[in-house]
Amino acid sequence: MMSESTIAPLPYVAIQVFYETSGVAAIVEEATQDRRMAKAQIRVQAGGVVGAVEAYRDAPTPNVIVIEAMGDGSVLLSHLDQLAGSCDEGTRVLVIGHVNDVLLYRELMRRGVSDYLVAPVDVVSFISALSAIFTGPEAKPVGRSIAVLGAKGGVGSSTIAHNLAYTIAQEMAVETVIVDLDLPFGTAGLDFNQDPPQGIMEAAFDPGRVDVNMIERLLTRCAPNLSLIAAPSSLERVFDFSAETFDPVCDALRASMPAIVYDVPHLWTAWARQVVVGADEVVIVAAPDLANLRNAKNLIDTLALARPNDPRPRLLFNQVGLPKRPEIAAAEFSKALECEPVGMIGFDAQLFGAASNNGQMIAEIQPKSKTQEAFLELARTLMGRQEVRIGKKTLLSTLRERFAGRANRAA
Numbered sequence: 001m002m003s004e005s006t007i008a009p010l011p012y013v014a015i016q017v018f019y020e021t022s023g024v025a026a027i028v029e030e031a032t033q034d035r036r037m038a039k040a041q042i043r044v045q046a047g048g049v050v051g052a053v054e055a056y057r058d059a060p061t062p063n064v065i066v067i068e069a070m071g072d073g074s075v076l077l078s079h080l081d082q083l084a085g086s087c088d089e090g091t092r093v094l095v096i097g098h099v100n101d102v103l104l105y106r107e108l109m110r111r112g113v114s115d116y117l118v119a120p121v122d123v124v125s126f127i128s129a130l131s132a133i134f135t136g137p138e139a140k141p142v143g144r145s146i147a148v149l150g151a152k153g154g155v156g157s158s159t160i161a162h163n164l165a166y167t168i169a170q171e172m173a174v175e176t177v178i179v180d181l182d183l184p185f186g187t188a189g190l191d192f193n194q195d196p197p198q199g200i201m202e203a204a205f206d207p208g209r210v211d212v213n214m215i216e217r218l219l220t221r222c223a224p225n226l227s228l229i230a231a232p233s234s235l236e237r238v239f240d241f242s243a244e245t246f247d248p249v250c251d252a253l254r255a256s257m258p259a260i261v262y263d264v265p266h267l268w269t270a271w272a273r274q275v276v277v278g279a280d281e282v283v284i285v286a287a288p289d290l291a292n293l294r295n296a297k298n299l300i301d302t303l304a305l306a307r308p309n310d311p312r313p314r315l316l317f318n319q320v321g322l323p324k325r326p327e328i329a330a331a332e333f334s335k336a337l338e339c340e341p342v343g344m345i346g347f348d349a350q351l352f353g354a355a356s357n358n359g360q361m362i363a364e365i366q367p368k369s370k371t372q373e374a375f376l377e378l379a380r381t382l383m384g385r386q387e388v389r390i391g392k393k394t395l396l397s398t399l400r401e402r403f404a405g406r407a408n409r410a411a
């Protein structure tokens with residue numbers, strides 16, 4: 001028998017339940033009151049597997065979908081196959097059925113269902129099954145980590161990292177943390193109007209003590225679904241770390257946060273390289289000039305070599321179209337790097353100046369702007385959601401058109 005005390009608390013995950021009977025609805029309701037579920041967000045609705053198929057036809061899926069199935073096994077399987085077609089990468093499915101059927105169980109496992117519980121289910125078994133998805137010996141990490149760094153200093157990589165994290169948290173409703181790794185000069189605290197007493201420094205100077213509980217204390221809430229691990233932004237100490245310094249932080253965050261955004265300073269130290277190489281996704285922010293082009297090329301080539309089985313680093317243009325500045329055209333830049341950009345953000349001194357002076361995000365000042373659209377597009381791409389198309393055109397063709405327009409006006 002599993003005793004209650006051996007069940008690990010759930011990480012910050014979103015769970016959606018589609019029940020069919022009031023018995024299961026009541027157990028789920030009771031489970032939400034349990035201390036181990038405190039970090040999880042649970043939504044409950046009627047509808048069973050048909051309801052789930054309906055709900056996710058066009059909407060992103062949460063970390064876990066729990067489905068109660070009353071009916072016939074083969075009908076359940078065919079609906080699950082339909083659901084699989086609209087499931088995001090990493091979404092887990094837990095089924096609560098009403099028949100104790102080994103063949104059905106095997107079929108479900110073969111399809112990647114995390115577990116099959118037979119009703120009536122008690123609260124502890126339900127929580128235990130959810131917990132095992134994330135903490136069991138075969139559990140995959142919950143989090144997707146994204147490292148954002150600039151091809152040059154001052155190109156806006158921190159600004160992009162903060163707005164990206166905010167957009168993932170707000171518009172995609174995914175629990176997100178932003179980690180400010182610019183220890184002496186970081187601006188995440190300023191950008192989110194926070195001045196916490198603790199942050200990444202505590203973890204960096206005592207990596208041996210880092211675990212999920214310690215990380216929990218270093219987090220500062222800065223918006224719904226969004227936390228910050230702030231930099232000390234002070235020069236009292238120097239920050240020469242060894243390569244593995246941030247490994248425990250990265251591991252602990254991966255085990256508990258669905259989205260992790262690292263704001264990496266423009267450095268090439270052992271530890272900065274390690275964080276970037278270890279991330280699931282890398283975004284290189286570049287402004288359209290020659291030094292950026294050379295550096296972005298070096299970064300992309302080096303990182304692609306160091307992580308041959310991961311997605312190539314993504315290139316994001318920022319501060320494009322600064323009046324009177326000669327620029328390298330995006331198309332040329334991309335061709336030189338053999339890399340299609342994931343987005344392009346124009347230079348807008350007023351918008352970005354106001355945001356940084358007020359400690360606000362672009363989504364708070366201009367939620368309907370092209371700039372915010374670019375952040376949403378970037379967020380979707382990085383979180384593994386289906387590519388958004390603007391009408392029938394791809395993002396790149398739209399960018400090309402915008403650039404052609406600009407070139408025509410200049411001529």
Ligand SMILES: Nc1ncnc2c1ncn2[C@@H]1O[C@H](COP(=O)(O)OP(=O)(O)O)[C@@H](O)[C@H]1O
Nearest residue numbers: 150153154155156157158159319346347348352
């Ligand atoms: N698209 C943009 N248009 C105008 N100013 C920008 C833009 N992106 C960033 N900035 C400004 O550039 C400055 C440097 O940004 P920051 O994010 O600190 O760069 P980095 O982290 O790459 O050094 C900030 O003042 C920021 O507000």
Ligand SMILES: [Mg+2]
Nearest residue numbers: 157158182265
């Ligand atoms: Mg920065």
